Every structure is written in C-alpha cells, then in structure tokens.
Amino acid sequence: MSWTNEQRYRPITDAKDEELAQLEAKVAKSTWRQKYHIQPNYGLLNDPNGFCYYHGKYHLFYQWFPFGAVHGMKHWYHLTSTDLIEWKDEGVALIPEYRHESHGIFSGTTLVKEDQLYLFYTGNHRNSAWERRSSQCLAVLSSDGTIEKMPEPIINEPPKKYTHNFRDPKVFKKGDHYYMLVGAQREALEGCLLLYMSDDLKKWEFKQELKTNHESFGFMWECPDYFSLQGKDVLLLSPQGLKPQGNDFQNIYHSGVFIGEFNEEKGVFDTQDFQELDKGFDFYAPQTTQAPDGRQILIGWMGLPDTTYPSDGDSWANCLTIPRELSIKNGKIQQKPIRExxxxxxxxxxxxxxxxxxxxxxxxxxxxxxxxxxxxxxxxxxxxxxxxxxxxxxxxxxxxxxxxxxxxxxxxxxxxxxxxxxxxxxxxxxxxxxxxxxxxxxxxxxxxxxxxxxxxxxxxxxxxxxxxxxxxxxxxxxxxxxxxxxxxx
Structure with a gap:
C-alpha cells in the first residue's frame, strides 16, 4: 500500500470505531505478536519517550502512529508499571492539536518538579513547501492524571547556522539550574547537540553548541540522554551517518555512549571513545531512568528508522527491548537484564x-x-x-x-x-x-x-x-x- 500525506498525517481523534476494530482484528491474526515485550496494539511504535519514576510508578511513553506500520503523524502513547514487568495501558497521552505540532509530536523526556511531571517533546510542522519546522514544547502531567499542554513552544526554532533537524530534548537539573540538550544538525550537515539553560523549565536561554571531542561524527545526533553513573558522566545518543568500522556500526543507524566529564558552565563534554551499545540488528533510540534503588535502567526501541519489517503487512510494527540495568566496568558500559x-x-x-x-x-x-x-x-x-x-x-x-x-x-x-x-x-x-x-x-x-x-x-x-x-x-x-x-x- 502506498500512503498519501493525507493518510499519514491524521490524529487518532479522526479515527472511526470501525476503522480501529479492523486494525485490531488484522493484528490479532499476526503470528509474530510478542508474548512479553512492549508492542503497539496496532500501528507503528518507535522511540521510547519520557521514561521516569513518578508517584510510585514507572511511566513510559513511546512514539506511536495509529493507522498502520508506517511513519506518519506521531503521538505519545502511555504505559505505567510498578515493577518494570507488568505494564498498564494508559492510552494516548499526547495528541497533535496545535499548528506547531501539526505533523507530529516527536521524542522527548520528562522531569519531576513540585509533584508534577513535565513532559518535553519536539513539535513537528510542515509548511506548504513541505519544509520541516521544529520547536521544543512542554506538557505537564499532574498527580490526578490530567495533562495540560502549553499552547506555544518553549523554544520556537533552532539558532542560526543549524537546520530544522532539531529534536528530542533531554532535560535535567544540575546545580541550581535546569539544562536541556537538543539533538541538532549544523548547516554543514554535521550532527551535534545544543545546550540550553532555564530556572523555571518554561523560559529557556540558548547557551551554545555542546563542545565535544567529536566535531565531525555523523550527519545528525538524535535522542540524547545524560546521567551520572559510578562517579562518571555518561552521554547517550543516536548518531546517524557513521561508517562501518570492523565489527562496529554495521546497521543503517546506531546508538551508543560517551563516558567522560560534563562541565555545564563551560558547555563542554570531554568525550572519549564512542561505545556502540548493541551489536545486534535492531536497536535504536534508547532512554534511561533512575530507579528508586539507584539503578540506572535502559529501554530501547528494538527496531530502526528507514527499515521495513515483515509484520508491517499485519498493520503493526516494532517493539521495545526488555529493561536493562547499566553499570561501568573497565571503562565500558555493561548491560544486564533487570533482576525483576x-x-x-x-x-x-x-x-x-x-x-x-x-x-x-x-x-x-x-x-x-x-x-x-x-x-x-x-x-x-x-x-x-x-x-x-x-x-x-x-x-x-x-x-x-x-x-x-x-x-x-x-x-x-x-x-x-x-x-x-x-x-x-x-x-x-x-x-x-x-x-x-x-x-x-x-x-x-x-x-x-x-x-x-x-x-x-x-x-x-x-x-x-x-x-x-x-x-x-x-x-x-x-x-x-x-x-x-x-x-x-
């Protein structure tokens, strides 16, 4: 089936009950449905988003296109769990409604502040010439489960000298300030991260491009994550455009980490060797959170962009990995299946x-x-x-x-x-x-x-x-x- 733009860019609110029932019936006949991995009820799943622990539960969102196994208008779908094993379906959390997100709500992260969960995401808009326009946006999940979206972006556009491949905000607190790392691309078509700072999570100041030791490393950096582990700073990202090197970087796109030191005041991350996180065929856009017991837990998309899968014909695509506990041993990230x-x-x-x-x-x-x-x-x-x-x-x-x-x-x-x-x-x-x-x-x-x-x-x-x-x-x-x-x- 060849999808038109009109078919790809519909919100779930346009769906008819009969249409969704037909999708569910088709998916139910698929022989490849997973038994214990997170997968979409129908449609396409990709990046995990907003992985966090809030109000006694893990919250996990993922990119979702409802109407088939293609990349179209993305929503955030919502799951919760008390143990990372059994997940409760909470339904659709974020649906495109404003002009700046007219063509999808892209990936992002969450942060807990004053008993509320702040959801940061990228709004994706296409103009009449089909040119991408990206902005960084905010919604707030309150303890009663209601979600309020800010009607305007918190960052309207990328700075000069960067393209509108500008997405996937990672927000964290360090010292007295909040920081945001956004995946970006220079006009020279080189990947990088942009660093912003805020005191209230709503007004953001562009500081600079994050300085690293990898100035020319792929054409786009996606899905950044930052955390500290065993006294080290870890920068996780998904760079696109790396060439194969021996047994490394064999897939179309890749995900990995830099272990180093982050100086937020100078806007510098002292990157050393890039470690590819997964040596298999299908892994991308991982995201982490810290469990109440201090463990750093990772979940990734068991799939890849620009890749078709046999289950596409059954009107569903992709799943997430099992959760993994991270540690550092001999200067490398190690991943173990969670003990749960x-x-x-x-x-x-x-x-x-x-x-x-x-x-x-x-x-x-x-x-x-x-x-x-x-x-x-x-x-x-x-x-x-x-x-x-x-x-x-x-x-x-x-x-x-x-x-x-x-x-x-x-x-x-x-x-x-x-x-x-x-x-x-x-x-x-x-x-x-x-x-x-x-x-x-x-x-x-x-x-x-x-x-x-x-x-x-x-x-x-x-x-x-x-x-x-x-x-x-x-x-x-x-x-x-x-x-x-x-x-x-």
Missing amino acids: LKQKRTSENHQHLEIANDRQRLTTLFSEPGEYQITINLETATRAGIAFRVGEEEETICLLDKAAEYFCLDRTHSGQPVATDYGTVRKIAYNQSVIHLTVFLDQSSLEIFVNDGEAVFSSRIFPEKDSRFIEIFAENGVAQIEIKQWLYE
Missing part, C-alpha cells in the same frame, strides 16, 4: 550435553518464549553453537568460533528477511574457549547478553510458526553445551 524478570520464570528445564563433530536436535527443549542461560565450552572443537527457531529451512544461530576468534549471531535463514542490504551476520571479537549467554526469546525477537552483559545483541526474527526446534552443533572436536530454560507466562 526472574518473577516471570515458570517451569525450568536443564540439559548438559556433550557433542562431537555433530548436529543434534533437542527433543525435550523447544524454542518457546522465555529465558535461556547457555554455556558453550569448546573442549577440542574449533566451532560450536546453538540454533533457535529451527524449521525445515529456518534457523537463527549463535556461534562461537575459536579458530577465527569471534562470536556471532547469524540470521541468514531466520525466516522472512529484514534489511539484508546491511548483512545477515553480526560479530564481536572473542578468543576464549568458553562463553556464557543469557538469551531472551520471544515470538519475533531475541536478545543475547554475553558474559553477564559485556556485549548485547538485540534482533527481530520472523520465522514460520512451526519453526520451533532447538539444535546444537560442534565442529572439529568435542564441545560441552549446558542449557537452562525458563518459560515465561
């Missing part, structure tokens, strides 16, 4: 298998939604691994290769193809004989945590319903493979 996920464990299965120069299909373990802890030990084998969602012609492979010194995720034969122009294998350098994997498998995704979060691979897969077997294999010798499986409700 253990609450979802039901039946446990455990197998310890020795395999030599063979491939074996398991008869008591199947590829079901849940958690898998896997240890692969290459005793004399040069290569060994495990394949999920195995069918007649389908499989998704996790492979440890000692001879070539890498671990990889291979979705060459995972089912319906996705973004194959960017390759079907993702690797990390790895020269040890033993590797531990924690895998979260759902109906159309898997997230692999390597060695307690040293690396993560997040990926969508779209196999046939009957591709539900698990196989293990070893080449050129003997390998020990241990598997623990917990099914999720």
Whole structure:
C-alpha cells in the first residue's frame, strides 16, 4: 500500500470505531505478536519517550502512529508499571492539536518538579513547501492524571547556522539550574547537540553548541540522554551517518555512549571513545531512568528508522527491548537484564550435553518464549553453537568460533528477511574457549547478553510458526553445551 500525506498525517481523534476494530482484528491474526515485550496494539511504535519514576510508578511513553506500520503523524502513547514487568495501558497521552505540532509530536523526556511531571517533546510542522519546522514544547502531567499542554513552544526554532533537524530534548537539573540538550544538525550537515539553560523549565536561554571531542561524527545526533553513573558522566545518543568500522556500526543507524566529564558552565563534554551499545540488528533510540534503588535502567526501541519489517503487512510494527540495568566496568558500559524478570520464570528445564563433530536436535527443549542461560565450552572443537527457531529451512544461530576468534549471531535463514542490504551476520571479537549467554526469546525477537552483559545483541526474527526446534552443533572436536530454560507466562 502506498500512503498519501493525507493518510499519514491524521490524529487518532479522526479515527472511526470501525476503522480501529479492523486494525485490531488484522493484528490479532499476526503470528509474530510478542508474548512479553512492549508492542503497539496496532500501528507503528518507535522511540521510547519520557521514561521516569513518578508517584510510585514507572511511566513510559513511546512514539506511536495509529493507522498502520508506517511513519506518519506521531503521538505519545502511555504505559505505567510498578515493577518494570507488568505494564498498564494508559492510552494516548499526547495528541497533535496545535499548528506547531501539526505533523507530529516527536521524542522527548520528562522531569519531576513540585509533584508534577513535565513532559518535553519536539513539535513537528510542515509548511506548504513541505519544509520541516521544529520547536521544543512542554506538557505537564499532574498527580490526578490530567495533562495540560502549553499552547506555544518553549523554544520556537533552532539558532542560526543549524537546520530544522532539531529534536528530542533531554532535560535535567544540575546545580541550581535546569539544562536541556537538543539533538541538532549544523548547516554543514554535521550532527551535534545544543545546550540550553532555564530556572523555571518554561523560559529557556540558548547557551551554545555542546563542545565535544567529536566535531565531525555523523550527519545528525538524535535522542540524547545524560546521567551520572559510578562517579562518571555518561552521554547517550543516536548518531546517524557513521561508517562501518570492523565489527562496529554495521546497521543503517546506531546508538551508543560517551563516558567522560560534563562541565555545564563551560558547555563542554570531554568525550572519549564512542561505545556502540548493541551489536545486534535492531536497536535504536534508547532512554534511561533512575530507579528508586539507584539503578540506572535502559529501554530501547528494538527496531530502526528507514527499515521495513515483515509484520508491517499485519498493520503493526516494532517493539521495545526488555529493561536493562547499566553499570561501568573497565571503562565500558555493561548491560544486564533487570533482576525483576526472574518473577516471570515458570517451569525450568536443564540439559548438559556433550557433542562431537555433530548436529543434534533437542527433543525435550523447544524454542518457546522465555529465558535461556547457555554455556558453550569448546573442549577440542574449533566451532560450536546453538540454533533457535529451527524449521525445515529456518534457523537463527549463535556461534562461537575459536579458530577465527569471534562470536556471532547469524540470521541468514531466520525466516522472512529484514534489511539484508546491511548483512545477515553480526560479530564481536572473542578468543576464549568458553562463553556464557543469557538469551531472551520471544515470538519475533531475541536478545543475547554475553558474559553477564559485556556485549548485547538485540534482533527481530520472523520465522514460520512451526519453526520451533532447538539444535546444537560442534565442529572439529568435542564441545560441552549446558542449557537452562525458563518459560515465561
């Protein structure tokens, strides 16, 4: 289906009950609907927004286009949770209504002040020549659940020398002032961040472009986040336009972090090496919040811009990752699945298998939604691994290769193809004989945590319903493979 601008740029308030019922019916027939990941009821989900803890609950919003699996007029959809596991559907939170947001309410963040939750977002407007006009906007969520939008932007337009690719405000307090970082693009088509300051969250003063050690690093910087962790300042962002470097930056767009030091008075973030946060095929626009116990929790979009997915034909697209706890180890961000996920464990299965120069299909373990802890030990084998969602012609492979010194995720034969122009294998350098994997498998995704979060691979897969077997294999010798499986409700 080819979508016209009129079809793409409609608010949910224009929808007829019959239209939404048809969407729901079509989505309900999709074989790729997730069991425990956040996904849209229908339509397209993308960036997580406004992730925070407020009034005894986690609040999470996401970008949402209601009418199909395309990028059109974006709304903010709202979920709440007390435990990061079970989420309550709170419905649509922000709907475009003013001229400056006539073509969508884009991404942003939240901040708690005086018992109210301030929602900062980008208003997207297109003029008659279809030129983008971006502004930064504010809505306020009160403790009784009502939301009041400010009728005018709090920042009308980008400063001179910057394009209208000007979006995704991150607001935080440091010292006696509030600060805002906005993703931006210089007129020279180089990505950067712009720094603003305020005393009341409503009147903002442009300070300067944030100075970094990465002056020419992609053509656009999106979705900034800033937080402190273990005494270090962390700047998270999604730069667009990076070129592949070895095993890094293999997807169309990427997300990662700088660990350094932020001097708000000088407007400087001393950036060191950029660490790509996820080595899988589908990960973008992550956002974090601090839990009441001090943990920094991250959730990302398990998808990518400018990418189509097989579920698009079922009138829905994309999901969010499981929440992850962040820490710093040896100067790098590590990500672990949140401990609360253990609450979802039901039946446990455990197998310890020795395999030599063979491939074996398991008869008591199947590829079901849940958690898998896997240890692969290459005793004399040069290569060994495990394949999920195995069918007649389908499989998704996790492979440890000692001879070539890498671990990889291979979705060459995972089912319906996705973004194959960017390759079907993702690797990390790895020269040890033993590797531990924690895998979260759902109906159309898997997230692999390597060695307690040293690396993560997040990926969508779209196999046939009957591709539900698990196989293990070893080449050129003997390998020990241990598997623990917990099914999720």
